[in-house]
Every structure is written in structure tokens, then in C-alpha cells.
Amino acid sequence: MSSLLQLPKNSERIKMEQDDSVYYLPDSDLDFSFTSTTTTTDRTLSARSSLARSSITLSFNESRLSTASTTTTPSTAVPNAHPRPHRRHDNPNWAAINAATTLSSDGALHLRHLKLVRLVGAGNLGRVFLCRLRDYDGADFALKVVDRDSLTSKKVSHVQTEAQIISALDHPFLPTLYAHLEVSHYTCLLMDYCPNGDLHSLLHKQPSNRLPVRAVRFFVAEVLLALEYLHALGIVYRDLKPENILIREDGHIMLSDFDLCFRSDVSPKLNRTTTTQIVKVGPTGRRWREERAAEFIAEPTAAFSKSCVGTHEYLAPELVGGYGHGNGVDWWAFGVLVFEMLYGTTPFKGGSKESTLRNIASARGVRFPAAAEGEREEAGMAEAKDLIEKLLVMDPRRRLGCERGATDIKRHPFFAGIKWPLIRTYRPPEVRGLAVKRSKLSKGVVGGGVSVSSPRRRRSFWKRVSRLMGIKGSKYSGLNPNHNYYSYEKQKKINKRT
Numbered sequence: 001m002s003s004l005l006q007l008p009k010n011s012e013r014i015k016m017e018q019d020d021s022v023y024y025l026p027d028s029d030l031d032f033s034f035t036s037t038t039t040t041t042d043r044t045l046s047a048r049s050s051l052a053r054s055s056i057t058l059s060f061n062e063s064r065l066s067t068a069s070t071t072t073t074p075s076t077a078v079p080n081a082h083p084r085p086h087r088r089h090d091n092p093n094w095a096a097i098n099a100a101t102t103l104s105s106d107g108a109l110h111l112r113h114l115k116l117v118r119l120v121g122a123g124n125l126g127r128v129f130l131c132r133l134r135d136y137d138g139a140d141f142a143l144k145v146v147d148r149d150s151l152t153s154k155k156v157s158h159v160q161t162e163a164q165i166i167s168a169l170d171h172p173f174l175p176t177l178y179a180h181l182e183v184s185h186y187t188c189l190l191m192d193y194c195p196n197g198d199l200h201s202l203l204h205k206q207p208s209n210r211l212p213v214r215a216v217r218f219f220v221a222e223v224l225l226a227l228e229y230l231h232a233l234g235i236v237y238r239d240l241k242p243e244n245i246l247i248r249e250d251g252h253i254m255l256s257d258f259d260l261c262f263r264s265d266v267s268p269k270l271n272r273t274t275t276t277q278i279v280k281v282g283p284t285g286r287r288w289r290e291e292r293a294a295e296f297i298a299e300p301t302a303a304f305s306k307s308c309v310g311t312h313e314y315l316a317p318e319l320v321g322g323y324g325h326g327n328g329v330d331w332w333a334f335g336v337l338v339f340e341m342l343y344g345t346t347p348f349k350g351g352s353k354e355s356t357l358r359n360i361a362s363a364r365g366v367r368f369p370a371a372a373e374g375e376r377e378e379a380g381m382a383e384a385k386d387l388i389e390k391l392l393v394m395d396p397r398r399r400l401g402c403e404r405g406a407t408d409i410k411r412h413p414f415f416a417g418i419k420w421p422l423i424r425t426y427r428p429p430e431v432r433g434l435a436v437k438r439s440k441l442s443k444g445v446v447g448g449g450v451s452v453s454s455p456r457r458r459r460s461f462w463k464r465v466s467r468l469m470g471i472k473g474s475k476y477s478g479l480n481p482n483h484n485y486y487s488y489e490k491q492k493k494i495n496k497r498t
Helices: 092-103 153-167 199-203 213-232 330-345 351-360 381-391 405-411 420-425 455-470
Strands: 057-060 115-124 126-135 138-148 179-183 187-194 246-247 254-256 268-281 285-297 492-495
Touching: 057 285, 092 126, 092 138, 115 138, 153 187, 153 254, 199 246, 213 330, 213 381, 213 405, 213 420, 285 405, 330 381
Parallel strands: none
Antiparallel strands: 057 179, 115 126, 126 138, 138 187, 179 187, 246 254, 268 285, 285 492
């Protein structure tokens, strides 16, 4: 495994091919070890040491990661726990785990309950396997296995950081940690499996490695919400790139790889605003509407680090210069991501890694590829260019998002029409190479003015709800989905004579 762990994941753009081999954990031997390999194509699983079957158990992840022992002491299981509210009712993985623990003699999930189907990826920290529970094929998991003995102390700390961060996440576009195992010199994380691969692979299936504007808007809007959530926790991601954006079975995204993150303090703010506008002018006078909204802002503006980490094509200028960096590196990388998805390449890419870094350090503005002769610019491309220009600003103090985070970016015209609280119900775009399992909740797509459902149907639905709940005329009846999750709207109509 040593050669696989030395792959330069953060300095080179790497895509691992899937292996069709099947790896099983035999009932007679539950050792969880791997043979050393000399090439990236030889991926084998074998037993080297002997560990008692009763000593290896997987502990359920709770809201925070409990301190794990590196010995073979059994972990404490928490049966029938649902620590992820947003995935509680529609997640088959919890049902699978509950079924396995119910049938277990001690009510705990053991290593013997798992079977490894195939290797799906490897990087500089470990390998990721497609994993299922024995006698229950209705749910797929991703099992990340890290051999701590083959890592430096610095990389071991990255593994610990990733485990701690994933254990605290509760967001539809971020992974759920179902179990965490520390046994012998291995760390194993049981997480969500995304059968549609990553965004990097999807881009390479498209003509000219680029997606249409509507598809870009859908994917980057979900990435934006994931970054917003991380920043609200004081977490700076620092590894945004298409390879780390996985695509779930339903076509929605999931960020992965949190080993380069760092934490900082964050001071949440609630800004209240009031606007008044004319909504009707008739023979009896003007009708006014007063709208009151509350914006929740939680951005780690005080974050600071001098570590130089990340993928070179996505590094921000302040990170390349070694001056120290903060939350702004994520918003720079977000701009590079939008650019690559639209144009099939990164904006400052050179002939070598060194030339790319020089281009980033000396950039005074982003240049867009010229359109082909006779080619008509796609609708929404002008707004996308404006967004990219505001994100790829050399000075992080002037960069969009650095002061107020995703709140300002959501307001950009590129995202006009998106109803952020309802984005999980949006139907993913139809693009080449993306097989999507349709959800009953999917009602519409992002972009092009397509709504989630018809306004008449929505009004009828909310009228029925209001009648049943007895809240007709309530001050909360004017909820505005165009604001963020923490906003509300109070409408007051005042008749005035002209």
C-alpha cells in the first residue's frame, strides 16, 4: 500500500480507475490488512496478522467523534441511533446498519458484517472501497482505509482532522460518517458511497470537457451551500476541485476529502433589513408592501494559516506567495471551479506546475477564451463571467465572499431564480454520462426560470396547510424561499391614496 499512499494527490491531478476485483473478508479470518504494492494497478487484500474476532467492532458515529483507542479494545456501539436529521427518513444505509445490529448477538456492528466489493480509489492517505453489509445488499457504503504506519506524523494528523470534521457534519451535500474504527495501525471510516463518480470524470465525458451553463449553475450552487455550511462551522476547506466533488445516485453532489481543512473561530451575525416597495397602483391609490428579512452570516474572517497545501491549479495568490491565507482561498477556488466547468480548463494553467504558479502569482485579472467564429454565447454566460471576475480577485479583501461569505455570492445574478431552501428537490440536469435515479421529490431544475412546481399548485398546497394548522394570516405565512435558510418575510399591505 505504500506506493499508493505516496501518490501526489495535492500536487497533481489524479483520477483512479475502478477495479472490478471483489474483496471479501472471510469468516475464518477477519484480519484487515493489505499487501504492499509496487504499482498502482496491483491492488490486493490479504491477511498478515491475527486479530481476535471479538475485539473488532465498528462504533456508531454520534454528533461528535468520541475518542478512539488504537488498541483492539471493542468500541462502544450506539444501537438504533439516527445522528443525521437531514438523512433520517430517506437513507437506506441506516436501515441496513440497524438490521445488522439487530441480528448481531451483542447488538454491535462487527467487521465480519462487512464485505468489500471493489476498490474505487486511492490517494496519498489511503484507499476507498465499495462496501456492503453481508446478507444485506440494499445499501452501499464507502470504506476509507488508512494505514497509519505508512504515513508521516503530519499526514496522520491530517487523517485525524478528517475524521473529526466528518463526524461533526450534518448537511445533504456533505458525507455522513456511519462508523469509525481504530484497530491496530488502521483507521477505517464508513461513509456514503457515490456511484456516479466525481465531477472531474463527468467533465471528461462532455464535449470539450465543459458543461452547459444550466448544468454548471446546478452543481456549483450545491457546492456553494456545502462551503457555506463548512464556513459556518469555522472550517476552511482548502481542497476544492472537481475530483473532490462526488455525485450521488440521485445526481446531487457531495464534497469529499477533508484532510487539508483547518478550523478557525467564527462569529455568527444576524442582520435585519427592511424594504418597502409599490406592488400595485390602482384607481383607489397605491398599495405598498413592507418586507422584513433576517440574514444569517457566519464567515471565518479571522481564519489564518501559513501552510501551503492544495492542488496547484486551484491555489489562491496569497497561498502561492506564502503570505498567509484565510477563508478567501475557498472563494478563489470556487471561481476557478466555475471557470473550469464552463471552459474545460483552469484559468491560469501553464505548460508546467511552475508556470501555472507563476501565472497565478502575477495575475492581474482573468482572461476568458475567445468564442469560436460564428458561435453564439450561451444564455447566462455573461453573468457567469462577471461572477468569476469578482471571485478571482488578487486582493482577498476585495474578493467576493471573503467578508460576508456565501450570502453575497447567492445574490449574484448568475444564481437568480434559485430557491435555496428547496434546492434538494431540484431535478439534476441531463448531461452525458450521468445516470440519475429519479426521486419522488424532484420537481424541477435549476436555471432557465424553471420552478420547482407550479405557482398555482404551491398556493393551493399552502392554503390547505394554513387551513389545517389554523395559521392563516400568521406573521410567518409570507415565507420567502429566495432568501437563505434563516430568513423570513413579513408582508404588510397599506392602502394610501395618491
